Amino acid sequence: MMERPQGPPAPAPGPAETTPRPAASIDELLHPFAALLRESAGEHQVDYADVEPVVDTAAGLVAAGRAAEARHAAAEAGAGLARMAELDLPNVASRPQDWSGFGAVLPVLAGSPGAGASALAAAMADALQLAARCVLLIDAADPARSGLAGAASAEGPWLSPVSDQVAIRYSWRGHALLARLESPLPVITPSQVPPPPQWLPEVDPLHVTVVDIGHDGWRTTANPLLGAGGWLRRGTPAPRPILVVRPTRPSLRHAEQVLARLDPWISRGVALPPFQLAVTGAKRWPGGVTGAAGRRLDPLLDDALFIPHDSELEIGGVTDELVPDKVLAVVCPLLADWGLLPELGRSRSRKARR
CATH class of the missing domain: 1.10.8 (Helicase, Ruva Protein; domain 3)
Structure with a gap:
């Protein structure tokens, strides 16, 4: 057998490069x-x-x-x-979370990218504050990618340091208290989000806490013991997680995989399954869409909450103004059914409510 010809000898190692080459992958x-x-x-x-x-x-x-x-x-x-x-960090994975200081907890989780979780969270907080409920709206997203970045007209003066890298700033959105992250870090990963007890302000009593979990649902559901996923933990009183999707087949497929990743934690009694499915940008299911739902998402389809398309909200996102009336009109009956709003009285003008 012929020997493989030898190539030229390798060059002797030279001095270290001062500028590392960019990685190929x-x-x-x-x-x-x-x-x-x-x-x-x-x-x-x-x-x-x-x-x-x-x-x-x-x-x-x-x-x-x-x-x-x-x-x-x-x-x-x-x-x-x-x-x-x-x-x-909980000592035992099955230890339930004490949610009593937060009132009723409504975590809002996006089932797919761009599902509209931030808009739904703002809508529920607006409906609650208009009914004179003391509501805390938590924005747990990375500040650089937050859907609630414009939710307050001005940054509030209350800053609560969590570590030397992360703090929580409290501002006002109308009469609702808005809590957001502040950090000099270039990116905040889901586990760097402060655990739920760190978000509790000195406000007594809180009737409802609405949480825009903010991070990619796939990443968030990887570990509900730490960070942003902590809002999905079971406890007393039991939170009502809301899963938000778009009325499309790809969105339902994404959401099914998010629930599949959360499934082991649910079976172990650590996390809660979604209590409600919300569909943004539609009044009903388009034909042929629900067939994309898997076994985990399927039980939520019939009772889904449909939030109609609104061009103002679609183009401008969440601002410091109240969300549009037709969005409020959809979420109010749901919150009333859950006992979080008083009986719905006659409607008032946006100017009077503001």
Whole structure:
């Protein structure tokens, strides 16, 4: 057998490059940056849902020749995860959450990208404040990607530090208290979101807390013991999670996979299944759409809440003004059925209600 011809000898190693070359693929970044993230987090577990956005951020920095900055960002993210885990990590997975200080808890989870969860959360908070309910609207999203970024006319003066990297700022949306994250970090992963007890303001009593979970449902449902997923934990009084979808087959397929990821936590008694399905941008199911629903989503289809399309809300998003009347008209009966609103009286003008 002929021997394979030998190529030229490898060049002797030279001095280290001062400017790292950009990675050829995300795979080249995944292992070193995931290792750096875990090293910074110490003994605390790091979920892949947290690794993925950190590696995505690092990829852009490395491509721009800012490798040192990328390594610093990964290290800071790992340290932030460790601090969050120390705040309220449950000793036992099955330990229920005490929700009594929050009143009725309504977590709103997007079943697919762009489903309209932020608009629904704002609509429920508006309906409650118009009925003189003391309501807390929580925006748990990464500030850079928040659907409630314009929900208050001005930033409130109340800042509650959670760690040296993350704080919660309280503002007013009309008469509703709005709580949002503030952080110098380039990205906030689901597990870096403060656990529910950290969001509780010194307001007594709170009638209802509406939570815009904000993060991708696929990432959020990976671990309902930490961060943004913590709003899906069972407890007393029992929260009513609301799953939001679009009236399309792809959206229902996405939502089915979100529920599949949450399924093990539900079966273990840690998390709650969706209490209500909301469909944004339609008055009824279009023909042929519901066939895309799987076995987990199917029981929610018949009682779905349909939120009609509104061009003002679609184009401008959630602003500091009340959501449009036709959206309020849909959510009010639902909240009344749940005992969260008084009997519906005669309607008042938007000017009078404002």
